[in-house]
Amino acid sequence: MTLLLTVLGIALFAVGLLFSIAFHELGHLSTAKLFGIRVPQYMVGFGPTLWSRTKGETEYGVKAIPMGGYIRMIGMFPPGADGRVEARSTSPWRGMIEDARTAAYEELQPGDEKRLFYTRKPWKRVIVMFAGPFMNLILAVAIFLGVAMGFGFATQTTEVAGVPQCVIAQSEDRTKCAPGDPASPAEAAGLKVGDKIVAFDGKPVNDWAGLSGLIRDTTGSAEVTIERDGERQTLRADLITNKVVAKDSDGEVVPGKFVEAGYLGFAARTEIMPLSFPDSVDRMGGMLENGVESIIALPAKVPDLWNAAFGDGERKDDSPVGVVGAARISGEVMNLDVPTQNIVASFMLLLAGFNLSLFLFNMLPLLPLDGGHIAGALWESARRKVARLFKRPDPGPFDVAKLMPVAYVVAGIFICFTLLVLVADIVNPVKIS
Structure with a gap:
């Protein structure tokens, strides 16, 4: 029975994870279409495609690895200074930039010239990129308030x-x-x-x-x-x-x-x-504040994570937890010797915390995260306003593709950190009971 409940908890968390990712990407998709940007793909997961269906101009699908998702928008980056978009350099760093630029135009079709992401005004691009994390914030707030006022603490x-x-x-x-x-x-x-x-x-x-x-x-x-x-x-x-x-x-x-x-x-x-609405909002604010503090404290927790994963260090209760660790906790929740409503509330709070983490993490002003694209659009808007103020020529779109080498470094750091958390979650997991 214990094994069955554990598997059930992990399966329910996987469903909640996929829904959270799909809801995130729906935010990007809906606002992109609202502003006339062509979106060829909407995918939940990475790796081989398990199922897909094309409706209109967009292919909707589910992939094998439920570790994220994406939508593909045409023209994420502006053309190079010479107006070309194809890769044409043997320099590794320059190659990264031009490869990213080429990928942004690889599905370009006649008539797409006016449907490119980079041609939209900066405030529209900010909305498109913010809409994804915002959907996770909506989920986190809705779940938390539902538990706080409907069940309580x-x-x-x-x-x-x-x-x-x-x-x-x-x-x-x-x-x-x-x-x-x-x-x-x-x-x-x-x-x-x-x-x-x-x-x-x-x-x-x-x-x-x-x-x-x-x-x-x-x-x-x-x-x-x-x-x-x-x-x-x-x-x-x-x-x-x-x-x-x-x-x-x-x-x-x-x-x-x-x-x-x-x-x-x-x-x-x-x-x-149960809490009143004001008390629930206040407690949600505290949860958001703690989330921000946890994001800021992540680098300082790497040594403890390393010792917990590869040494004899203790895995602390506030240690970062990945998808595997959260799934294990979900399995533990299902086995708690408490009333069913307590189990449901605990599971929903776990899902709310996961969505809040997705929101905060994606808002970091670093490529390839959504926050990096938001920062690029805001910088473009600021320098165009400065140019108008001093009556200088319009500097044009900010070429976010030039930051791709930095994005690869950031992505590499994130991957290493994710792998470290994964090992710690397997060999020395955080436990709630």
Whole structure:
């Protein structure tokens, strides 16, 4: 049964991956056709073609390797300075440029002169190239908001789930009381499992974040108002100082960092609670911010990845994960011993995170990514405006093909990084259980 569920999880992730890629390329295709650019091909995947069908002027198909996709637009690059597009140089770097230029015109037909990508205004080219990643962002936001508002997230409440007998510093790796440990202020005050704290020291509380903040800021005597068996009671507790886990400005736990703060000593009950639309949007914003920080931090994580793949290094929880790793996690999700709705929510969040990563990654201003073409169009627009401002001749289209040698270097780096992540995902995968 475990193997069957694992295979099912991997298969579902593969379907979600293909849909995400197809949706990405649909963004490019629809806007390109909107602006009159001829698109001979729309393909999901790479390698040998498994299935294709031509409708109108475009061939639609699926290829064998589901690691990406593409649409082929006519005239991605302008002709060379002499107006020619065929390869005509023995220089390796120049050959890369001219090969790319030739490929952009290899399916040119009569009447396509006015349907070339590079002839469109820069703002139209920006829209065409941005539309693909934007579709992934739409998917990520829609899935995330659906899960957040329709299902919810594990949220700590003000209800008591447990009361330890003694005080143990949270920095210590133990759970059993030792001689000399001070008694728990919560137990001494008479706090019991099932009590719901509704006020602390006269201040009403309705969520864990507010209650936790008040407790951390308090030492000494304090009143704790609770609801027990439908009735309100007020207990008096003597809070002490303890070493507790640190929190950032957003109230999120900072792993591995501890601070001295007020301590009452009870475990809060956790419930799955749907979020309101504003709270969901706020949490989505945090997810986007974390995604940007993760992209920026990728180079710094290469040494740890290398040690995890080829040494005895630990694979950290925030380690980059590739398609294989995500598929394995999807298989793990299907085997979790939790209610079905939790499994569905976890799988959908995994898919949302994947789409968010596709958006952020493709927006990097580097060829051959979509962001590289966007940067080229914006640069062309800027230099044309400067030329008009100073009454200089129009510099013409910016020749993005000249950046192809850089694109090959960037692609080589990405391929090496992808292979490194692949090896790490196989020999030392990230696990969620």
